[in-house]
Amino acid sequence: MLGNIVVFVKTMPSLFAPFYEDFFVNTSDPYQTRALKLEILTTIATESSIPAIFEEFQDYIKDPDRKFVADTVAAIALCAQKLPSIATSCLEGLLALVFYESFISNSVHLDGEDAVLVQAILSIKAIVKMDPVSHEKVIVRLVRGLDKLKEPAARSLIIWMFGEYSFMGDLTTKIVPPVLKYLAWSFVAEVVETKLQILNSSAKVIMRCTEEDMEEFKSIVAYVIELATCDLNYDVRDRARLLSRLLPCYMTHQGSSHQPQNGDIYKELANHIFNGKLQPTSHPASNYRIYLPGSLSQVVLHAAPGYAPLPKPQSMELNHNVTAAIRGKAKLSGSDSDAESGSSTYESSSVYDSESEGAGLSDRDTVESHQAQEDNQDAPLVQIYDASIQQGQAGQNTEENLADLISTDLTELMSKSALESWLDEAPAEPVVQNLTQTSSARVSFTNRNFERKPKLHTLLDPSGSNGLSVLYAFSPEVSPRSRLLVCVDLYFENVTTQQLTDITIESEEASSSVDFIDQTSEGYSGVPTIVPVEGIHSLAPQQMAKLVLQVHFHHHILPLKLSVFCNGKRHPAKLHPDIAYFVRPLPMDLNTFLCKENQLRGMFEYARRCAFKDHLQKLGHEDSAEHIDKNLQVAQSVASKILSNANIHLVSMDMPVTFSVDDASGLCWRFSGEILSTSKPCLITILAEGRASGPLDLAVKVNSEDTVFALNLLNRVVAIID
Known part of the structure; x- marks a missing residue:
């Protein structure tokens, strides 16, 4: 639907300008929907609506999807180019974003942060190019901050601006x-x-x-x-x-x-x-091609072969009886004849009646909408040619199923449900509904013991710490001191032939006491903090020791900076948080889970797909054994993988009774947890599709009132499975 609206927006943006609020992005929108809404908002922005649109853009910049943030930054530049009166305020905001992103990129390396930084500088470059003399101070501020920027692409852009406008x-x-x-x-x-x-x-x-x-x-x-x-x-x-x-x-x-x-x-x-001479600023590539509304090209994003252009209205052969009836009616009513004549005149002026524009229809399916609007104000509303025309009416709107929520890139727009809708077929039922409707009986496992293998991370390498090796793993244990604390197991080992003494671990930040942690029970208060832990007096050669560190992570991105002291020497280290341990197990039965899941639909639900292959190695070692239930092995492998890397509770593990020997489709895992900082429930559902003897396609869904946390947890669960 939005793809069709974009066609009309580019042709006549004034029609949609008063309704800009209808195109604001929702938290539950997938990426392709967000991208189309941004394109619409940029096109219909006016002097009166731009303040409200910019307030929305400020919220979009805080979104965890950094690709969407980069698109928002690019949209700000397009608005400034369209409305030069707001260029100064746009530059101020973009400059603040550049220095903020440079600080984040220097402190913590995050996926997508570099793209936001580079896009912010590209936007500044595009705005400055409009009137370099007026924005001289902006160039100076960027150049003065050059030593703080470490991203090569960002530095190259600023150096180009320095040379160009020196x-x-x-x-x-x-x-x-x-x-x-x-x-x-x-x-x-x-x-x-x-x-x-x-x-x-x-x-x-x-x-x-x-x-x-x-x-x-x-x-x-x-x-x-x-x-x-x-x-x-x-x-x-x-x-x-x-x-x-x-x-x-x-x-x-x-x-x-x-x-x-x-x-x-x-x-x-x-x-x-x-x-x-610099080339004049051109419109983005997404504006070059627009397709006929209702055509299949809106789905596949190119002119689909095998379709013919729409016929001209006057070329349609009318039934002689109908024609005679119309003529008879025209004789009886002069006013009706005048009305019909006016309608016919309007139709004859349509773009499809133009002989000159009808030539070469198959070679053109794009329109320079802005140029056409300037050249002829009386032109028809839509002036588009497309070689890929959908014959018949498009399917009606249906609820988006799980597959619709999984696409994260415009290249994935051609989903199965979308094709079924365009071909007038009945849309596929949601995955969860299919699962319950097609299974006549199910076996549920809730009290099985699963092998848990927490992943060990290196905190201190012995090569740079005089032979002291420190590993850490997140513990599922709940801290008795505070619900906000995450327990981390530290494993110390002396790999040298000499004794190590006075081993202690401290936070590099000054405030790490228990009182400080209790005062920050709610809200974001800065860097991670720890509860002081008693050190190790001595460690003999090849001896190992374990300590439990209790940490209050305010955010899942910022690492905890530690100082490990050994033999009087200080060794800096970083402990990176894991959002999968920002929750604690929340026991509940299956009925309670399903009831709570129904309450957290729509904007409180995120989903993605991923592949699971860990079970293949285990099945390969046990091929010689007889009477092995492959589906049960797969179910146990997935449950063990999740429980080993996340502090959550397994509610149920279901298998349809009607399984074939190798068909793992329909396996379902349900996990529940409670967010440490807000005590809000967080539900995880995993659905399997495919054969047990090959890679499985898993659909992962997270339901929670804390939408930002749910999205980040979803990405973490997908990373664990992959």
Whole structure:
């Protein structure tokens, strides 16, 4: 539906502008829906609606889906290009986001954070390009923060802006000498892309500086080129050789005897390479192609073969009797005839009646909507041609099943349920409903003992700590001191031949007392904190010892910074949190689980699909044994995998009685837990599909009132299974 709305929005955005609030993103929307809503909001934004839209964008930037956050940042730039009056406020917000993301990226490496940072700088670059002189201070602020940015792509973009807009105004002219020196100093440590940008920016500085500043810049640029000629990458060396031939014509005075031969040709060539005019800002690629509403192309995102264009209205053959009846009615009523004439006139002006535009329909299925609106205000509402036309009416809207919620990329839009809807077939029932309706009898296991193997992580490597090895694993034990505390088992081992003494572990943060933890029982209060733990007096060679560390994690991203002391020496370490242990087991029966699950539908439900292969190795070792229930082995493997890596309760493990020997479809696991920080229940359901002898397709679903926590826990459970 949204794909069809986008077509009309691009053609006539003013029709949808008053209803912008209807396109705000919901927490339960999958990624493709969010992307389409962002595109619509960007297109219909006006001077009156942009404040409310920007308030929504501020909330979107806090979303845990960093790909969606990057799309939101790109949408801000598009709004600023469309409405230049808000460019300044957009730049202020984007600058704040850049420095915040740079701080996060430097402290903790998160998937997708670099993409948000790079997109924020790209958005700033696009807005600044509209009027560089007015935004000179923005360029200076970005360049001044260059040493705080570690992402190579972000640094390259800022260096490009520095070279492109150097000597544009008084402020940029003042920062050129120190920035050029800084780039020369950091050249060796940069990546290849950044080195190439430094060389390009250095060339632009030489070409645009005055003769008074030439002597100062000439030595710096010569030093950079000399470093580049000795670089290990051949692209950097080739760029340096090119500049060493082009730039001497700028570094010598006019009329000097040292003026190189063909200096004018070199200058013209260098000017063409480095001072070429910037291409005008173009619309994003998603705006280039729009498809006919209701066609299959809206699903597959390209012109589907095997379909013909819509016929012209006047080419349809009418029944002679119907025609005669219409003519007879026209004679009886002149007013009706006039009305019909007006309708016919309107239809004849339709795009499908135009002979000139009818030619070459199969070669064109895109429309430059904005250009068409400017050229002809009286044009029809939709002026689109598409080679992929869906014959017949599209299927009616149905509830999204679990497969609809799993798609996380636009390339996955062509789901089975979507195709069934377009082909006028009955949509597939939800997975959970199929599971209960197709099974006449089920076997449920609730009190089985499963093998638990907690994963060990390295806290301190013996090679860098004088032979002290420290491993840690998250414990399912519940802290008796506070419900907010997570128990972590620490395993100390002396791998040397000498005795280790005075082994203690402390937090690097000053506030780590129990009183501080109790005061932060609710809300986010900063870095992780620990309960002080008693140390180990001595550890003999090859001896092992265990300690239980109780930690209050305020967030599942920020690691706990620790200091391990041994033999009077301090060794820094980081303990990374696991959101699967931010819950505790919540025992409940199956009926209570199903009742609570029904209360947490819609926006409180997230789902994804993943593959499970761990059972294959175990089945391979036991192929020779007889009377092995493969489905039971699979069920136990999945349950053991989850319970070994998450602190949750197994509510039930169901198997349909009508199973074939190798068919594992219908296996269902239900887990329950309680979030430590909010005491809200969190339900996990896993459904299996496939054969036991091969990889299983598992559908994982999480239900919780805390939607942000549920989404992050879902991603963690999928990572555990994969």
